[in-house]
Amino acid sequence: MRENKKWLMLVLMMFCVLMISACSSEGGNVDGEKAQEIKVRINDDPDFLDPHLATASISYQMILNMFEGLFAPETDGSLSPAIAESYELSEDGLTYTFNIRDNVKFHNGNTVKVEDITYTFDRLMGTKNGDPLSSNFNNVASIEAPDTDTFVIKLKEPNSNFLYSLTALQSAIIPASNEGKHNDNPIGTGPFKFVKYSPGANLELAKHEDYWDEKLPYLDKVTFVFQSDDQSALMALKAKEVDLTGVPANRLAEVENDFNIRKQNNNSTLVVTFNQEREPFKDVRVRQAINYAINKGDIIDAVFSGYATPIGSNMSPAMGDYYKDGLQDVYARNIEKAKELLAEAGYPDGFSTKISVSSHNDMYSNIAQVIVENLREIGIKVEIEVVEWGIWLERIYFGRDYDMTTIDLTGRPSAYEILNDYISTNDSENFFRFKNAEFDKIMADVLKEADRDKQIQMYQRAQEILNEDSASVYIADYQVLWASDKEIEGLKSYPFWFHDMSEVRFTE
Amino acid sequence: MKTLMSHGKNINLIVGLLILSAFLLLMLLSFFYTPHDINAMNVANKLRGPSSEYWFGTDEFGRDIFSRIMKGTQTAFFVGALTVSIGVVFGTLIGGIAGYVGGWVDEVFMRIMDSFMAFPGIILALMLVAVFGPGIVNTSIALGLMAIPSIARIARSGFIQHKEFEYVMAAKLIGVKPFKIMFRHILPNVSSPLIVAASISFAVAMLAEAALSYLGLGVQPPDPSWGRMLKDSQAYLTSSPWYTYAPGISITLMVLGFYMLSNAIRDIMDPRSN
Numbered sequence: 001m002r003e004n005k006k007w008l009m010l011v012l013m014m015f016c017v018l019m020i021s022a023c024s025s026e027g028g029n030v031d032g033e034k035a036q037e038i039k040v041r042i043n044d045d046p047d048f049l050d051p052h053l054a055t056a057s058i059s060y061q062m063i064l065n066m067f068e069g070l071f072a073p074e075t076d077g078s079l080s081p082a083i084a085e086s087y088e089l090s091e092d093g094l095t096y097t098f099n100i101r102d103n104v105k106f107h108n109g110n111t112v113k114v115e116d117i118t119y120t121f122d123r124l125m126g127t128k129n130g131d132p133l134s135s136n137f138n139n140v141a142s143i144e145a146p147d148t149d150t151f152v153i154k155l156k157e158p159n160s161n162f163l164y165s166l167t168a169l170q171s172a173i174i175p176a177s178n179e180g181k182h183n184d185n186p187i188g189t190g191p192f193k194f195v196k197y198s199p200g201a202n203l204e205l206a207k208h209e210d211y212w213d214e215k216l217p218y219l220d221k222v223t224f225v226f227q228s229d230d231q232s233a234l235m236a237l238k239a240k241e242v243d244l245t246g247v248p249a250n251r252l253a254e255v256e257n258d259f260n261i262r263k264q265n266n267n268s269t270l271v272v273t274f275n276q277e278r279e280p281f282k283d284v285r286v287r288q289a290i291n292y293a294i295n296k297g298d299i300i301d302a303v304f305s306g307y308a309t310p311i312g313s314n315m316s317p318a319m320g321d322y323y324k325d326g327l328q329d330v331y332a333r334n335i336e337k338a339k340e341l342l343a344e345a346g347y348p349d350g351f352s353t354k355i356s357v358s359s360h361n362d363m364y365s366n367i368a369q370v371i372v373e374n375l376r377e378i379g380i381k382v383e384i385e386v387v388e389w390g391i392w393l394e395r396i397y398f399g400r401d402y403d404m405t406t407i408d409l410t411g412r413p414s415a416y417e418i419l420n421d422y423i424s425t426n427d428s429e430n431f432f433r434f435k436n437a438e439f440d441k442i443m444a445d446v447l448k449e450a451d452r453d454k455q456i457q458m459y460q461r462a463q464e465i466l467n468e469d470s471a472s473v474y475i476a477d478y479q480v481l482w483a484s485d486k487e488i489e490g491l492k493s494y495p496f497w498f499h500d501m502s503e504v505r506f507t508e
Numbered sequence: 509m510k511t512l513m514s515h516g517k518n519i520n521l522i523v524g525l526l527i528l529s530a531f532l533l534l535m536l537l538s539f540f541y542t543p544h545d546i547n548a549m550n551v552a553n554k555l556r557g558p559s560s561e562y563w564f565g566t567d568e569f570g571r572d573i574f575s576r577i578m579k580g581t582q583t584a585f586f587v588g589a590l591t592v593s594i595g596v597v598f599g600t601l602i603g604g605i606a607g608y609v610g611g612w613v614d615e616v617f618m619r620i621m622d623s624f625m626a627f628p629g630i631i632l633a634l635m636l637v638a639v640f641g642p643g644i645v646n647t648s649i650a651l652g653l654m655a656i657p658s659i660a661r662i663a664r665s666g667f668i669q670h671k672e673f674e675y676v677m678a679a680k681l682i683g684v685k686p687f688k689i690m691f692r693h694i695l696p697n698v699s700s701p702l703i704v705a706a707s708i709s710f711a712v713a714m715l716a717e718a719a720l721s722y723l724g725l726g727v728q729p730p731d732p733s734w735g736r737m738l739k740d741s742q743a744y745l746t747s748s749p750w751y752t753y754a755p756g757i758s759i760t761l762m763v764l765g766f767y768m769l770s771n772a773i774r775d776i777m778d779p780r781s782n
Contacts, residue, residue, distance in 0.1 A: 230743075231742075248743065250568070250743045250744055250747070251743065251746070251747075253746070253747050254746050254747075295551075297551070298549065298551040298569075301551045301552075301554065302549070302551045302554060302568050302569045302570075303568075359724050362724075362739075362740070365724075365728075365729050366568075366569075366729075366740075368729065369547075369549075369569065369729050369730045370549060370569065372547070372730055373547060373548070373549045373569075373730075384728060384729055384730065385728075386642060386724065386728055386729070
């Protein structure tokens with residue numbers, strides 16, 4: 001009897017092995033259809049598929065392929081018309097009148113009606129149920145739909161940045177008929193439609209046949225494969241199980257020769273910052289001294305293997321015209337100067353402090369180690385405290401209970417939204433506790449300024465202030481490196497996290 | 509009673525002692541001297557291969573790997589020693605009292621130990637570190653708690669056996685206090701399996717510390733720890749393999765040394781072996 005069981009087990013096991021090998025050979029035999037399908041590796045699952053609920057940048061990376069707003073963000077930080085074909089702004093800067101594009105269809109085949117747009121904004125603003133999903137529309141006085149082609153938004157105060165809140169990032173247009181199912185079976189107007197989401201495994205999208213831009217998309221199918229481990233991802237790339245993946249800079253050498261490598265500025269800002277409500281960081285001289293003491297080049301070389309662009313303020317060159325060049329050289333490393341400044345501030349022998357970093361990415365504790373060494377040279381003793389991401393958010397970002405920290409601030413498509421973190425009254429985001437009257441005034445004035453060139457001047461001045469006042473030590477915008485099969489083309493780089501698949505195609 | 513000399517041919521003993529004394533020397537030396545400052549960075553020199561100046565090469569910050577391995581020996585021994593002290597002191601106390609007193613005390617103590625044992629060790633340590641925060645002392649305490657149950661069991665069985673012996677009866681009859689009987693009379697007689705257990709937990713503790721540090725929960729940067737070095741080096745495995753070899757081989761050798769030593773001690777102390 002016992003012997004029999006053993007045999008049974010053995011047969012079962014062999015059967016399993018056969019099954020597995022049968023499956024894998026099936027999976028490997030897809031060369032013929034490859035021209036229409038792409039598999040993209042993503043680090044993690046999306047938090048929500050409902051575009052109004054999602055908060056993680058990793059979610060938008062994928063779901064923006066399914067959704068569109070009235071406007072679409074462009075790769076250079078500007079906006080282009082999407083569901084709104086054109087718009088007019090009234091003289092007083094308060095009333096926006098949008099002309100809705102004809103023949104925009106949802107994935108379910110229905111044409112986008114002005115009712116759907118009204119529904120979208122009602123949902124975001126919580127007009128019906130008193131429970132707003134977004135705070136971006138607090139400045140909206142009213143929305144109206146005077147006829148089937150026109151949609152009107154009236155603001156309480158002029159805001160030159162308002163159009164940026166009308167992209168799929170903040171107000172994806174979704175159909176009223178899908179109420180209650182936006183997360184389980186999301187429907188939008190984007191170039192790809194939802195097929196299937198398997199938690200922990202992948203998200204499958206397929207071509208939207210009725211997409212309003214008839215040329216697009218080229219691909220029939222897009223699969224986002226979730227894989228958090230870089231090693232496994234690179235192995236999957238080599239085995240052709242994924243077609244496109246991000247590569248950590250230190251592993252670039254492994255794939256450089258066999259794959260198509262793209263370097264992309266991330267438009268994020270890596271800062272080493274201080275709690276400016278606390279001594280001794282209240283004193284601008286202390287902050288400047290630390291700025292002079294930190295060796296950005298070392299951090300870029302050691303942590304990013306050189307693949308990062310040094311910056312001098314809270315703006316990356318990825319933001320095009322808005323970026324103020326030259327600031328990255330202001331605090332060239334100068335130990336003598338740093339010591340002088342510290343002495344002037346009353347700390348000739350330095351002081352002791354603590355840098356609290358999150359453990360979710362090794363990058364942060366690695367940066368902290370360089371900081372400890374750099375600051376030791378001017379007499380500042382720094383202790384490293386590694387905390388979990390949740391605790392970091394709770395205690396450091398929201399609780400402001402810290403001396404020093406380092407964090408990568410994710411990029412956004414609008415210069416205003418990047419810089420507004422430093423407004424002294426922006427309590428929810430200004431975790432630096434930075435306070436500068438001129439900065440506050442510029443940021444208030446820029447919203448009333450309609451002229452783009454003048455806006456640019458103001459944003460550039462704002463960047464200068466952050467640099468002069470040493471609001472943080474601005475280290476770098478690190479580059480994201482992509483490795484893909486050689487024959488992929490049409491991958492676009494945005495100033496925020498978005499894997500735009502609409503123009504991607506295989507060139508064979 | 510056999511002497512150490514008569515075990516001259518015991519391979520375990522010789523190799524084990526050789527490995528451990530080499531590490532011990534390295535550790536003692538590292539208090540006074542390392543070839544390079546362990547934290548001094550020189551990014552221009554990063555990820556250099558082994559050379560006469562940098563024996564084991566340099567890491568991604570251009571720090572000398574050999575110096576950090578030396579300093580890491582301190583971490584390994586510190587964690588091992590603290591863990592074993594906690595494990596042996598509390599394990600013997602709990603096991604001894606349970607075994608000697610017996611009855612419901614035995615039941616209560618040993619059931620508590622069982623519940624500890626039912627927890628996978630590394631998960632228990634992870635939990636404690638998550639609650640009390642990472643760091644070398646917390647790690648050691650967590651690992652020490654993990655070591656208590658197995659030592660308590662060994663101590664208990666020894667005490668149960670010995671409390672029936674005549675010398676214990678005699679001591680009881682002439683009115684020696686129970687505590688004194690337990691730790692002056694019985695303990696020396698049951699110590700050999702405890703010593704073996706202790707040397708094994710030393711090795712286990714080092715391995716567990718490496719594992720916790722590898723997960724980022726043990727020793728915190730910039731203090732060097734072999735486990736953490738292993739983790740950091742992983743990203744450079746294909747481009748700079750020597751960076752991985754150094755901590756990997758150190759951990760292996762050290763653990764091997766302790767296992768060999770504990771095997772040798774068991775052979776020497778076990779009355780049944782020849």
